[in-house]
Amino acid sequence: MPLIEYRTKEQQKKFYRSPGWIAKTKEIKHRDNYECQECKRQGKVYTDKHDPDKHKRLDVDHIKELEDYPELALDDDNLETLCVRCHNKKHNRFKHQYKKHKWDDEWW
Ligand SMILES: [Zn+2]
Structure with missing residues (x-):
């Protein structure tokens, strides 16, 4: 069986x-109790349970990137619920804005 690939944006x-x-995203969000797992690791709880725009602000993230691990695309262990904010951070969409912030200090 040929491996499915997700190399291009179109794929x-x-x-x-x-x-x-x-x-699958519905299943994972339900499993994660509609909470952002990254916020949870930081001791915060982000849930959009009471958001009128129900569940719009939670994404399901591939822990190992879809592009690099296409075989894990629908693997429960490779999926977790993240809020849009953590999701963006993970993928460095706001890299430049975050770079000089003080929480970088923790590394020194
Ligand atoms: Zn979060």
Whole structure:
């Protein structure tokens, strides 16, 4: 069986729109109690349970990137619920803004 690959944006987009993935995200959010797992690790709780825009602010993240580990795309152990903020941070979308912030001090 050939390995499915998610190398291109187009392939990834297709994956994220697939019914299999959408069903899986519901399962994972439910498993994680609709809480951001990264916030939880930091001792905070982020849940959008009471958000009128229900569940819009939680994403399901691939711990090991979809691109690098396509075989783990739907593996429960490779998936966790993250809030949009942690998700963006993880993928360094705000790298430059965060870089000079004081919490970098912890490393020194
Ligand atoms: Zn979070």
